[in-house]
Amino acid sequence: MSTEDWTDFVHTGPETLAGRYMRSFWQPLYRADDLPPGRTKPIRIMSEDFTLYRGESGVPHVVAFRCAHRGTQLSTGWVEGDELRCFYHGWKYDGSGQCVEQPAEPEPFCQKVRIRSYPAQEYLGLIFAYLGEGEPPPLPRFPELEEDGMRIVETYSWPCNFFNSLDNDPIHGAFVHRRPGLPRGVFHFPQVSAEETDWGIAEHRRWPDGEFRTSHKGIPNVHYNMRNPNGDPESGWLDDVSWLVPTDDEHFVKFAVLLAHLTGEAAERYLERRESRFAKLTLNAEEVAEEIMAGRMEMEEINQLRGADRARVHVTNVQDYATQVGQGPIADHTIEHLGQTDATVILFRKIWERELRALVEGKPLKQWRRTPELRATASDRASNSDLHLVAAD
Amino acid sequence: MNGSPNTHDDWTDFVHTGPGTLAGRYMRSFWHPVYRVEDLAPGRAKPIRIMSEDFTVYRGESGTPHVVAFRCAHRGTQLSTGWVEGNDLRCFYHGWKYAPDGQCIEQPAEPEPFCQKIRIRSYPTEEYLGLIFTYLGEGEPPPLPRYSDFEVDGVFEIDTYVQPCNYFQTLENDPVHGAFVHRKAHLPRGVYGDFPDVAAEETEWGIAEHRRWLDGEFRTSQHGMPNVRHNMKRQKTVPAMPDAGWADSLYWRVPIDDESVIQFTVDLEHRTGEDAELYRERRAAWLAKENEIPAADLAERVLAGEMSPDDLYPYAGRTQLVNVQDYVAQVGQGAIADRPHEHLGRVDAGLVLFRKIWQRELRALAEGRPIKRWERTSELVARTSQYASSTFEHGRRKVEA
Numbered sequence: 001m002s003t004e005d006w007t008d009f010v011h012t013g014p015e016t017l018a019g020r021y022m023r024s025f026w027q028p029l030y031r032a033d034d035l036p037p038g039r040t041k042p043i044r045i046m047s048e049d050f051t052l053y054r055g056e057s058g059v060p061h062v063v064a065f066r067c068a069h070r071g072t073q074l075s076t077g078w079v080e081g082d083e084l085r086c087f088y089h090g091w092k093y094d095g096s097g098q099c100v101e102q103p104a105e106p107e108p109f110c111q112k113v114r115i116r117s118y119p120a121q122e123y124l125g126l127i128f129a130y131l132g133e134g135e136p137p138p139l140p141r142f143p144e145l146e147e148d149g150m151r152i153v154e155t156y157s158w159p160c161n162f163f164n165s166l167d168n169d170p171i172h173g174a175f176v177h178r179r180p181g182l183p184r185g186v187f188h189f190p191q192v193s194a195e196e197t198d199w200g201i202a203e204h205r206r207w208p209d210g211e212f213r214t215s216h217k218g219i220p221n222v223h224y225n226m227r228n229p230n231g232d233p234e235s236g237w238l239d240d241v242s243w244l245v246p247t248d249d250e251h252f253v254k255f256a257v258l259l260a261h262l263t264g265e266a267a268e269r270y271l272e273r274r275e276s277r278f279a280k281l282t283l284n285a286e287e288v289a290e291e292i293m294a295g296r297m298e299m300e301e302i303n304q305l306r307g308a309d310r311a312r313v314h315v316t317n318v319q320d321y322a323t324q325v326g327q328g329p330i331a332d333h334t335i336e337h338l339g340q341t342d343a344t345v346i347l348f349r350k351i352w353e354r355e356l357r358a359l360v361e362g363k364p365l366k367q368w369r370r371t372p373e374l375r376a377t378a379s380d381r382a383s384n385s386d387l388h389l390v391a392a393d
Numbered sequence: 394m395n396g397s398p399n400t401h402d403d404w405t406d407f408v409h410t411g412p413g414t415l416a417g418r419y420m421r422s423f424w425h426p427v428y429r430v431e432d433l434a435p436g437r438a439k440p441i442r443i444m445s446e447d448f449t450v451y452r453g454e455s456g457t458p459h460v461v462a463f464r465c466a467h468r469g470t471q472l473s474t475g476w477v478e479g480n481d482l483r484c485f486y487h488g489w490k491y492a493p494d495g496q497c498i499e500q501p502a503e504p505e506p507f508c509q510k511i512r513i514r515s516y517p518t519e520e521y522l523g524l525i526f527t528y529l530g531e532g533e534p535p536p537l538p539r540y541s542d543f544e545v546d547g548v549f550e551i552d553t554y555v556q557p558c559n560y561f562q563t564l565e566n567d568p569v570h571g572a573f574v575h576r577k578a579h580l581p582r583g584v585y586g587d588f589p590d591v592a593a594e595e596t597e598w599g600i601a602e603h604r605r606w607l608d609g610e611f612r613t614s615q616h617g618m619p620n621v622r623h624n625m626k627r628q629k630t631v632p633a634m635p636d637a638g639w640a641d642s643l644y645w646r647v648p649i650d651d652e653s654v655i656q657f658t659v660d661l662e663h664r665t666g667e668d669a670e671l672y673r674e675r676r677a678a679w680l681a682k683e684n685e686i687p688a689a690d691l692a693e694r695v696l697a698g699e700m701s702p703d704d705l706y707p708y709a710g711r712t713q714l715v716n717v718q719d720y721v722a723q724v725g726q727g728a729i730a731d732r733p734h735e736h737l738g739r740v741d742a743g744l745v746l747f748r749k750i751w752q753r754e755l756r757a758l759a760e761g762r763p764i765k766r767w768e769r770t771s772e773l774v775a776r777t778s779q780y781a782s783s784t785f786e787h788g789r790r791k792v793e794a
Contacts, residue, residue: 070726071735072725073726088573104569104572104740
């Protein structure tokens with residue numbers, strides 16, 4: 001595979017074209033709550049390893065994975081102030097990657113030693129980093145998620161390419177998340193249209209009964225849609241912005257930031273209901289999906305679950321996992337047969353191709369930006385979500 | 394040097410030891426321990442992997458250990474699954490039987506046996522210091538090196554331990570890492586024990602490595618080419634023994650393959666008679682506690698970012714903490730450390746010298762020139778100053794002072 005191949009979106013390691021493109025955007029790489037001050041974590045993003053740490057002051061930093069001295073893994077070291085000390089021989093680095101101490105060395109040569117460091121910022125409960133070359137662009141803001149309300153950060157990691165998941169389409173819900181009560185062979189699907197926007201593409205769905213939803217895909221790997229209230233009596237639809245970030249070519253992490261427009265006691269009540277819903281989840285969605293993919297369980301066993309049984313597993317995640325991971329670690333686009341309902345997938349790939357080609361040929365890239373009107377919307381009444389239907393049961 | 398790394402003649406490549414590699418050829422010109430004696434009962438066979446090659450080790454019913462090829466010459470099944478009969482080994486699949494020298498001596502189902510035409514490889518094997526040693530090289534083996542200072546009365550502890558990284562990383566562990574890697578729990582953040590002055594020199598056996606601290610404590614350890622160490626260490630017991638001295642520790646780092654290593658250790662505690670009995674009992678009590686949690690489990694959690702090294706201290710006494718810490722630092726360098734990107738300083742003088750010697754010897758081997766005949770003389774033994782405790786306790790004394 002050539003590094004100049006602008007039809008290859010799936011390989012994002014160092015030296016790949018898609019990897020170069022992806023690295024020209026800020027990416028989230030950790031949930032802020034999972035990294036207390038003074039702690040470090042090894043992280044893998046786009047087939048590269050890094051060290052993430054949070055200084056004792058609370059500021060997050062991203063630096064190289066290995067110590068410049070003898071290459072041991074820096075995440076096993078100690079955070080001291082805003083600096084990181086290697087576990088093996090105590091070399092200390094500041095947040096810029098500059099070596100500032102070589103305690104056992106009779107004639108230190110710190111000033112000659114510097115490891116890479118990467119701009120990092122905390123925003124919306126996530127730690128973002130810019131892993132590309134040169135000056136980073138400003139970190140994109142989402143004023144909608146900064147509004148008053150209850151903000152929730154969710155994350156999961158699946159064993160398939162990030163593009164399998166980005167290519168998930170607006171029609172699949174009628175099948176994958178099929179309404180349990182419908183007679184066999186009957187489906188309920190929307191009319192779909194899509195258009196390019198200043199941020200990526202807008203996807204519109206309209207169902208025969210008048211329900212409609214618009215969601216947005218932000219180039220390169222962001223998705224903004226409205227999350228179904230899951231039958232919650234107060235929350236209404238939640239703003240849901242998610243990033244699909246490659247861990248390597250066969251794994252990705254999804255980071256989602258949700259905003260429920262609730263404050264005060266209503267927010268507290270919502271959180272309690274949400275926690276009690278989670279407490280009932282006794283089956284791991286990924287494990288159930290793997291059982292289905294291995295042929296030891298059938299999807300219908302999950303689809304037909306009702307009431308308390310259905311509350312035991314995150315059904316939507318089982319269904320999405322089985323279809324997306326079910327496409328293989330890297331979906332083979334060359335064996336596909338796309339139809340009219342795949343128009344949004346085709347448009348999204350065309351934009352990616354156009355931009356990758358511009359990058360190869362040194363032509364200007366489109367400068368994506370999200371304007372206030374590029375916000376996800378949904379009609380109040382929703383019918384086509386399985387969890388929603390659970391509440392109606 | 395021409396060509397890419399890992400070519401047959403690359404004398405800067407110490408890490409790849411599979412068949413056909415230069416470092417592998419060098420390593421195979423020495424005897425290596427391959428199994429612990431107490432783990433191989435008479436009449437039993439085991440599969441072993443050494444330097445990316447598979448072998449069969451078995452102990453004849455008379456008690457003599459043998460190392461032969463991994464597979465039967467007939468249809469290639471694994472010989473360790475067969476039966477030991479006397480000092481011979483019979484294949485599980487169709488019953489071909491081999492003598493310890495690898496000669497096929499029976500093909501029971503064959504109407505016209507052709508045993509005399511069949512021979513598998515066998516390797517010179519000897520039992521010594523509680524370990525089974527084998528010579529896996531070509532030609533006549535050199536005599537098995539002896540360690541007369543270990544051929545004495547005392548309490549022997551023979552141990553093995555596996556790490557998922559290249560053997561050279563464990564050989565290159567250096568004399569100043571202790572202040573960091575084995576840092577004492579109670580030191581304030583950012584405070585480390587003081588560091589010894591380090592010196593290293595080539596000897597008839599390999600390298601002598603000297604450490605001297607400000608207050609006069611000193612320690613010397615010996616590195617025997619190609620993969621042996623002789624150190625002094627303190628053995629812990631519960632309850633503690635009143636007159637704890639230093640034990641002699643002799644150990645070999647043997648590649649299983651290029652990304653894993655097995656260490657064979659012979660520890661000799663100098664106690665005899667009733668004192669030895671008491672020590673054995675108390676030492677067993679200590680080990681029972683200390684082996685509760687496997688070192689690798691904790692170390693992998695640190696490498697995965699689930700624990701920090703400071704979170705390890707509460708496990709002291711329930712795991713071999715020093716092994717956990719060394720595993721984190723050494724396996725943390727990657728399966729095979731990326732040496733071209735290192736930045737070595739003066740404290741690394743010992744490992745720079747070690748690599749130079751290896752390079753010199755590999756180059757001589759590649760060019761067909763004589764290689765140095767290493768020999769451990771009676772003065773090349775590990776030493777320590779008598780009053781010394783250890784690097785880390787030393788650091789504590791400094792801090793408290």
